[in-house]
Amino acid sequence: MDDQNAFAAAFALMLRLDPAFVGIVGLSVRLVLSSVFISAAIGLPLGAALALARFPGRDATIVVFNTLMGFPPVVAGLIVYLLLSHSGPFGFLDLLFTLPGMIIAQTVLITPIIASLTRQVVEDLWAEYAEQLRSLGSSALRAIPTLLWDSRFSLITTLLAGFGRASAEVGAVLIVGGNIEHVTRTMTTAIALETSKGDLALALGLGIILIGLTLLLNAGAFVVGRLAQRVAG
Amino acid sequence: MHAELSILPLAVENVSFAVRDTTLIDGISFALGQGKRTVIMGPNGAGKSLTLRLCHGLIAPSAGRVLWQGPAAAGAKRRHAMVFQRPVLLRRSARANIAHALSLAGLGHGERRARARLALERFGLAALAERSARVLSGGEQQRLAMARAWALAPQVLFLDEPTASLDPGATRTIEETIGLFHADGVKIVMTTHDLGQARRIADEVIFLHRGRVLEHAPAAEFFEQPRTAEARAFVRGELLW
Numbered sequence: 001m002d003d004q005n006a007f008a009a010a011f012a013l014m015l016r017l018d019p020a021f022v023g024i025v026g027l028s029v030r031l032v033l034s035s036v037f038i039s040a041a042i043g044l045p046l047g048a049a050l051a052l053a054r055f056p057g058r059d060a061t062i063v064v065f066n067t068l069m070g071f072p073p074v075v076a077g078l079i080v081y082l083l084l085s086h087s088g089p090f091g092f093l094d095l096l097f098t099l100p101g102m103i104i105a106q107t108v109l110i111t112p113i114i115a116s117l118t119r120q121v122v123e124d125l126w127a128e129y130a131e132q133l134r135s136l137g138s139s140a141l142r143a144i145p146t147l148l149w150d151s152r153f154s155l156i157t158t159l160l161a162g163f164g165r166a167s168a169e170v171g172a173v174l175i176v177g178g179n180i181e182h183v184t185r186t187m188t189t190a191i192a193l194e195t196s197k198g199d200l201a202l203a204l205g206l207g208i209i210l211i212g213l214t215l216l217l218n219a220g221a222f223v224v225g226r227l228a229q230r231v232a233g
Numbered sequence: 234m235h236a237e238l239s240i241l242p243l244a245v246e247n248v249s250f251a252v253r254d255t256t257l258i259d260g261i262s263f264a265l266g267q268g269k270r271t272v273i274m275g276p277n278g279a280g281k282s283l284t285l286r287l288c289h290g291l292i293a294p295s296a297g298r299v300l301w302q303g304p305a306a307a308g309a310k311r312r313h314a315m316v317f318q319r320p321v322l323l324r325r326s327a328r329a330n331i332a333h334a335l336s337l338a339g340l341g342h343g344e345r346r347a348r349a350r351l352a353l354e355r356f357g358l359a360a361l362a363e364r365s366a367r368v369l370s371g372g373e374q375q376r377l378a379m380a381r382a383w384a385l386a387p388q389v390l391f392l393d394e395p396t397a398s399l400d401p402g403a404t405r406t407i408e409e410t411i412g413l414f415h416a417d418g419v420k421i422v423m424t425t426h427d428l429g430q431a432r433r434i435a436d437e438v439i440f441l442h443r444g445r446v447l448e449h450a451p452a453a454e455f456f457e458q459p460r461t462a463e464a465r466a467f468v469r470g471e472l473l474w
Contacts, residue, residue, distance in 0.1 A: 131291060132321035136337045136385075137311060146333070150324045232324050232365045 009201030010208060020181075021202070025209055028186040031099060031173065032166040035106035039162055043111045044155065047118025048148050051126055052140040062119065068112030077175030080105040084176065097178040102186075105172040110162045117158040121151045153232075156225045160218060167214055238305035240312045240388050241420060242266045243288060248297035250283055250444075258283050259444040260297065265389075270411075270421040272431045272452070275441035276467065281424035282318075284441065285391045288422065289315045305388075311338060313389035318397050320378035322366035327358055330366045331381045338385055352384035356410060372403025379410045383417075390414050392423035396430065408433060428470065432456060440464045 013021050050061065082088050084096040084104070095101035125147050133143050148155070170188035177184030179193055187206045194203040243265040250258035258280045265271055265288075273281045286292045287299055290310065301309035323330050331349040340348070353359045356376050361369060366377055375395060382390055392411065396404040411434060415421055425431050431438065435452035440459070447461045459465045 129321055129323075132317060133337075134291060135289065135315045135317075136334045138337050142337065146323065152324075232367065 006200040006204045010205030013202060013205040014209065021205065023182060024185050024187055024190050024206065027099065027184070028167070028188070028210075029213070031102055031106065031186055032163065034099075034103045035110055035166045036159065036162045038103065038107045039110035039114050039166075040159060042107070043114030043162075044118050044148055045144060046111070047115040048122045048144045050115065050119045051123035051147075052143060062116075065112050065116045065119070069116050071109060071112065073109055073169050073171035074175060076109050077105050077172030080108060080172065080176050096176065097180055097184055099177075099184060102173045102177040102184060105176040106166050106169060109169060109172055110165055113165055114158055114162045117161060118148075118151075118155060121154045121158065122147045125151050153225050153229050156221050160221055163217060164214070167210065237388075239267060239303040240301045240305045240309040241303045243389070244298075244300045244302055245284075245288065246298045246300065248287055248294040248299060250280075250287060250292065251295045257444050258287065258294075261441075261444070261446045262297075263439055263446055263449050265420065265422060267420055268418075269436035270415060270434055271423070271437050271439060272435035273422070273424045273439045273441060274426065274428075274431055274467070276472075277426065278443075279441040280444040281426075281441055282393050284439075285315065285393050285422065285424055289313060289391050291315075311385075312387055313391065314382040314385050314387035315391040315393065316375070316378050316382050316395050318394040320374045322369075322374055322377060324367055325365065326363050327366050327369065327377050328353060328362040330377060331384050334381045335384055348384045352380040355383065355413065356380035370403075372399050372406060375399060375403065375407055376410060379407065379414075383410075383414065387419060389420040389422060392421065394424055394426070396425075396427070404430070428468070440467070442467075 050058070050065070080101070081096065083090050084093065084101055085091055086096075095104065122144075126143070129143070129147065129150070133146065138146065168188065170186075170192055173184070173186055174189045174192070177186065177189065179185050179189040185193075187210045191203045191206050191210075194200070194206070245261060245263050245265075247260050247262055248258060249256060249260050261280075261284065273284055275281050283292070287294055290299070300306075303309075305312065323333060325333070328349050331352055332345045335345040335348055350359075350362075353362050356379060358373070358377060358380055361373060361377075366374065369377060375398075379395075395411075396407050399407065408430065411421060411423070421434070423434065425434075432452070435455075437451050438448065438455040439446060440448040440450075440455065440461075440463075442461075442463045448455060448459065448464050450460075455464065456468055459468050
């Protein structure tokens with residue numbers, strides 16, 4: 001099959017909403033949204049706390065989190081695999097080769113990214129706000145929600161970085177999910193598989209959808225951020 | 234506000250403040266009582282802002298003590314507020330900025346609403362209540378910072394060069410709002426390097442130079458007959474460092 005035919009076949013797949021195709025896209029969207037949501041719920045307050053807390057070993061902790069931003073997905077996948085496998089400590093949960101298992105693996109990858117970027121954003125804002133907030137009687141702990149809310153426009157970019165990592169990632173979900181058809185097959189693992197099998201149409205179709213969704217999300221975030229910033233200053 | 238017990242007088246006793254080996258405040262002592270508007274003057278780097286921050290409790294002295302000595306001294310922490318040269322306003326509406334400060338002060342929802350409305354009206358900001366604080370002009374932002382401080386019902390208000398970044402019109406408005414606080418019986422303690430402003434506002438002057446108190450005198454006396462050579466030069470408008 002030459003490249004032009006692959007493109008045509010890809011669009012045909014998208015247009016007739018092929019059930020297998022739709023299933024893969026749906027699973028990927030659920031995976032990415034869940035992972036980013038959980039990572040944000042952990043990473044935003046964690047990053048803000050790290051920005052405000054002063055304790056021995058703080059610098060080392062920051063370096064560790066920054067390093068974890070570039071953690072190799074296959075290694076994260078391997079660790080989560082070992083933890084969830086039947087002989088592992090969490091084997092009794094039966095999460096290996098399931099969607100929740102993949103969400104755990106991606107949360108391990110994305111939480112440090114969100115926490116590290118949040119730490120930087122909130123620390124800069126704290127430098128500006130600290131005196132005023134302390135004058136008003138705010139403790140550092142009480143300042144965390146205030147600072148997160150006031151850096152909301154900058155944090156959109158932080159969340160997008162998490163989305164980018166989650167949607168593009170293949171190594172961890174492949175190892176923990178196993179790329180099982182109808183169960184744990186995502187866009188990225190399917191693209192890898194179909195390409196190696198030679199089904200370029202499906203791979204290309206999924207690739208176009210993946211890039212399209214990412215573009216749509218980023219454009220949406222950009223517009224929302226701009227509008228909100230214009231109103232809120 | 235007049236009937237309640239006061240946190241004043243404030244005694245600053247032999248207070249020093251040093252960063253590493255550099256002494257920035259060098260054993261200052263003074264007492265502040267009720268009623269009079271105190272203006273802290275001096276050239277740049279004299280330690281005016283540091284002195285306010287020491288009084289307000291934002292920084293701790295390296296040596297010496299800052300003591301609230303009034304009958305209500307135990308609850309002093311929540312009874313003095315500060316307005317900074319550049320107001321830090323949150324990215325939310327003018328009203329929400331005041332409500333946030335009141336929430337930090339531990340007030341319930343109903344009282345937050347009522348007091349925020351009162352403060353916005355009192356300072357002529359009612360029409361701007363729902364506008365984002367960050368899009369207000371410099372003068373409006375400082376007025377909002379004053380309204381926020383007023384909503385907290387302080388007994389003492391510290392002002393650190395509150396008009397240094399403002400144009401003359403906005404400066405006059407801020408000076409008028411300082412008058413509102415004074416009329417409510419709030420003790421004013423303010424720094425400025427603007428002689429004209431000091432003459433308009435001060436009842437008494439504390440003159441700082443290189444981290445030391447050189448003079449603490451009634452305003453008329455300070456401006457007419459400064460006792461030290463440094464203060465005489467400063468009042469004449471000569472450059473001093």
